Amino acid sequence: MSRYEFIAPCHFGLEAVLKREIQDLGYEIVEVEDGRVTFAGDEDAFARGNIFLRTTERLLLKIARFKAETFEELFEKTKAIPWENYIPKDGKFWVAKATSIKSKLFSPSDIQSIMKKAIVERLKGVYKINWFEESGNSYPIRITFMKDEITIGIDTSGESLHRRGYRKLASKAPITETLAAALIMLTPWNKDRILVDPFCGSGTIPIEAAMIGANIAPGMNRSFSSEEWTSIIPKKIWYSAIEEANDLILNDIEMDIQGYDMDGDIIKAARENAKLAGVDHLIHFQQRAVSNLSHNKKYGFIITNPPYGERLEEKEALPELYKEIGRTFNALDSWSYYIITSYEEAQKYIGREANKNRKIYNGMLKTYYLQYLGPKPPKKPQKFNK
Structure with a gap:
């Protein structure tokens, strides 16, 4: 070869x-x-x-x-x-x-x-x-x-690979699918842990998490320009890769993934996008403000992309919004939360310095991936066969 x-x-x-x-x-x-x-x-x-x-x-x-x-x-x-x-x-x-x-x-x-x-x-x-x-x-x-x-x-790709084919409807400031997947992969989250996105918009973070958990390859439902380059790549190689991707899907998986947003129309769009991605049965979407977020389970994950305040009128509301984020997230004292934002004063108003702060460029926009690490869940007792 x-x-x-x-x-x-x-x-x-x-x-x-x-x-x-x-x-x-x-x-x-x-x-x-x-x-x-x-x-x-x-x-x-x-x-x-x-x-x-x-x-x-x-x-x-x-x-x-x-x-x-x-x-x-x-x-x-x-x-x-x-x-x-x-x-x-x-x-x-x-x-x-x-x-x-x-x-x-x-x-x-x-x-x-x-x-x-x-x-x-x-x-x-x-x-x-x-x-x-x-x-x-x-x-x-x-x-x-x-x-x-x-x-x-x-x-070899044609359209950018962030275009998975499922996001027909988007919110005002959507996060790309590739960036959403990377944010999830930068955390210790796995399919057995709870994941909540309280600013889910059109559902990209919950959908990408569900695809990762169910082992659904991101490029399964789209085409690529190099599929037609038969002088270089035989068609059978594409058929083999799709067959491999199908074999790896975990069809009987159950996950606890939730997405919330204040905008009811956006929640409807998120549900439709999840359906197109084939993961709507794995995600619970609901219209809900961040101030109403609570959970009775422990050791969950929040991964979210709250408003950055790119417009002047939005920027004025950011201090109060990030104070609300801090109050709500701190009440989930055993949880870990991960926030991507370009708002430089985010930590100040959240009221707590992040354990880790990673700089990521979202296009030309410098953002900060604030990582607040909660305690690890206790190890489950091992079962020994007699």
């Missing part, structure tokens, strides 16, 4: 979570950098990476990495890449996205144009044609310049 390298981008601050996911799939880590993990795998990594990874935004097939300080150098080195190994004669190819940080070549549109010309020149020579109809399958190219070094990848 051939060996390929893949680039898996993620939110800044979540590289360790993604690295662990990739290792759990059995692939070799090549490099961990800010906002991305590079790993090696064979043909089945195209399918298994896209279908199983919960915390990456997309999966790029790594094509090349080199230094370029002039457009002439960029053109010649791009042209030297054996693009014919990836793009067939009728392939549709373009530089979908170019980013440049601290590099001499900084204009994305110019970089995109030069690279497209270089790829065309290469393929004209190989395929002995002067015009490409580009009527076949898509091969979107993404590149990143960092300190004059370019990394080139072809996007």
Whole structure:
């Protein structure tokens, strides 16, 4: 089998979570950098990476990495890449996205144009044609310049992997599915423990938790651009990965996952989203304010994304809201609670400093993942067979 390298981008601050996911799939880590993990795998990594990874935004097939300080150098080195190994004669190819940080070549549109010309020149020579109809399958190219070094990848995913296919309805400031999964995976929560999200919005955190608990692969109900790359990946590899994902689902599982929100229409949307994800039977959604949150069970988890106050009128209400969060959560004295927020004074008004505070970039927005750790539940007495 051939060996390929893949680039898996993620939110800044979540590289360790993604690295662990990739290792759990059995692939070799090549490099961990800010906002991305590079790993090696064979043909089945195209399918298994896209279908199983919960915390990456997309999966790029790594094509090349080199230094370029002039457009002439960029053109010649791009042209030297054996693009014919990836793009067939009728392939549709373009530089979908170019980013440049601290590099001499900084204009994305110019970089995109030069690279497209270089790829065309290469393929004209190989395929002995002067015009490409580009009527076949898509091969979107993404590149990143960092300190004059370019990394080139072809996007195997198509739509971003946070689009699982279940979220048809969203609240005003939804958290992405990939970020929600990562927040859960940063905690010790497991399917046997209670989980409550008192600001559940369209239900993303409870739904992702239910999918994790039931071992439902996040990419099972969507398609990927590389499914059609039959010159590189045989169709049977995709069928095999889907079969593997189906076999791993825990169909008879029971969990205690609850989602609350003050907005009744949003709760209806959350129920619909959970139904589309196939986990509506595992989650209890209810219209309820955070001040009314209570629970008679111990050692539960709260994982939540309360309002950040991005608009001025919302910002004025934040001190009282976070005081209410502090009063309510502190009453659940045996629970652990995890809060993601961009509100810098959150800990002050909650009235307690977090045990851990992890910085995570939600796009360009700097957020804080405040982790308040409760006591561990007592170990269950072991049963010995006579």
